[in-house]
Amino acid sequence: MDLNCFKAYDIRGRIPDQLNPDLAEKIGFAYASVLGTQKVVVGYDIRESSPELVEALCNGLRRAGADVYNIGMGGTEQVYFSTFHYQMDGGIMVTASHNPKDYNGLKMVMKDSRPVYGDTGLDAIKEMIASGGCENLPGRAGTEYQLDSMDSYIQHMLGYINLKDLKPLKVVVNAGHGGAGIVLDELEKHLPFEFIKVHHNPDGSFPAGVPNPLLVENRTSTREAVIEHSADFGIAWDGDFDRCFMFDEKGDFIEGYYIVGLLAQQFLSHHPGEKIIHDPRLTWNTQAVVSESGGTAIESKTGHAFIKQVMRETDAIYGGEMSAHHYFRSFAYCDSGMIPWLLIAERLGRTEAKLSSLLEERMTEFPASGEINRTLTQPQQVLKGIEQLYAEQAIGVSYIDGLSMEFDGWRFNLRLSNTEPLARLNVESRNDFSLMKAKTNEILSAIETLDSSTAH
Numbered sequence: 538m539d540l541n542c543f544k545a546y547d548i549r550g551r552i553p554d555q556l557n558p559d560l561a562e563k564i565g566f567a568y569a570s571v572l573g574t575q576k577v578v579v580g581y582d583i584r585e586s587s588p589e590l591v592e593a594l595c596n597g598l599r600r601a602g603a604d605v606y607n608i609g610m611g612g613t614e615q616v617y618f619s620t621f622h623y624q625m626d627g628g629i630m631v632t633a634s635h636n637p638k639d640y641n642g643l644k645m646v647m648k649d650s651r652p653v654y655g656d657t658g659l660d661a662i663k664e665m666i667a668s669g670g671c672e673n674l675p676g677r678a679g680t681e682y683q684l685d686s687m688d689s690y691i692q693h694m695l696g697y698i699n700l701k702d703l704k705p706l707k708v709v710v711n712a713g714h715g716g717a718g719i720v721l722d723e724l725e726k727h728l729p730f731e732f733i734k735v736h737h738n739p740d741g742s743f744p745a746g747v748p749n750p751l752l753v754e755n756r757t758s759t760r761e762a763v764i765e766h767s768a769d770f771g772i773a774w775d776g777d778f779d780r781c782f783m784f785d786e787k788g789d790f791i792e793g794y795y796i797v798g799l800l801a802q803q804f805l806s807h808h809p810g811e812k813i814i815h816d817p818r819l820t821w822n823t824q825a826v827v828s829e830s831g832g833t834a835i836e837s838k839t840g841h842a843f844i845k846q847v848m849r850e851t852d853a854i855y856g857g858e859m860s861a862h863h864y865f866r867s868f869a870y871c872d873s874g875m876i877p878w879l880l881i882a883e884r885l886g887r888t889e890a891k892l893s894s895l896l897e898e899r900m901t902e903f904p905a906s907g908e909i910n911r912t913l914t915q916p917q918q919v920l921k922g923i924e925q926l927y928a929e930q931a932i933g934v935s936y937i938d939g940l941s942m943e944f945d946g947w948r949f950n951l952r953l954s955n956t957e958p959l960a961r962l963n964v965e966s967r968n969d970f971s972l973m974k975a976k977t978n979e980i981l982s983a984i985e986t987l988d989s990s991t992a993h
Contacts, residue, residue, distance in 0.1 A: 584631075797858070801834075946967050
């Protein structure tokens with residue numbers, strides 16, 4: 538059996554050769570057996586392969602003696618919410634987020650919505666399946682229930698904002714034919730906003746392309762709708778809406794990095810002295826904002842499992858990654874794609890400011906390249922070569938996640954992908970856009986030279 542769909546933090550693979558109902562049933566059985574779960578929440582995204590996988594997964598869970606609470610179609614954060622809100626033993630979301638439509642996967646959590654990854658059970662689940670421990674599944678013992686958690690989830694979302702502070706804004710919402718539209722229709726009943734809905738209805742055939750707003754070509758429809766309707770801002774989500782991407786009133790895409798600073802500032806204005814977690818790829822703006830706002834900025838390795846762990850260890854109120862993952866203490870330290878835009882809408886209503894005006898100064902003060910990916914033949918050698926090239930100039934070096942090097946007026950982070958032969962580069966400067974651009978091009982050129990020279 539091909540178990541290459543088991544990744545570091547979740548399960549993802551092509552349908553049906555890497556992931557199929559037979560394997561999904563074994564995963565359900567192994568999950569309940571390894572973790573000893575009695576009550577498990579199950580949800581699924583809009584992909585056409587999801588219902589069949591869910592049915593098999595639930596069979597496996599029940600055959601291991603677990604009761605299943607099926608919350609139906611939605612987003613990953615609804616599984617997180619239902620798991621902690623109803624005090625379940627665990628939860629599984631069937632989703633491949635922003636992967637191509639012929640992929641699917643599973644994201645797993647245990648009690649309190651703590652992530653299941655390699656060390657916390659995922660490796661043991663894989664080992665049980667590989668060793669044949671799921672070959673002769675016993676008869677069904679657990680029961681499956683339908684759980685309607687939508688109303689409780691919506692009320693929880695609304696609890697993050699003061700409804701009295703909201704103004705009747707015009708908001709473009711682009712679900713990318715993913716699951717966000719289902720939730721937006723429910724939130725709309727409680728909010729004074731006019732929603733301009735783009736690619737709104739769930740459709741697993743992805744007629745507008747893969748729901749991934751990080752792809753530049755996928756931003757056009759949101760930008761054009763903001764401009765056409767003179768909207769106050771725009772939002773776009775990926776398929777399971779655990780990330781949200783913001784556009785200002787001019788239709789300009791906002792890097793997730795600056796949203797992290799904005800939300801950190803907002804939390805610290807109500808909760809001074811709290812801790813804020815951020816990733817190492819781009820840091821200066823977040824650190825400056827948190828310091829100015831009287832908080833403590835703490836750096837964590839990139840990735841949801843690491844961020845959540847550091848947040849729990851430090852009891853941080855909020856954590857953010859430049860990839861548009863935002864984590865909240867009151868959401869069991871989990872990421873949500875709905876809470877961030879609600880908080881920003883509240884702030885726009887309270888201050889009556891334009892979104893661009895809240896960010897313009899920060900973007901000028903700390904211009905950033907955004908993440909640039911390069912496919913490499915010799916990634917490790919390139920990483921070493923870049924470090925040697927800049928070692929004499931550097932005034933600070935960190936290895937918390939890949940290679941971070943700091944200089945007088947600029948810095949960069951270069952890290953290798955866990956799953957692909959890719960290098961990911963981020964560069965930022967202090968109030969010098971030209972320097973940032975020049976150094977970005979300089980490093981990219983060096984990467985290309987090093988990769989071609991080490992390949993021979």
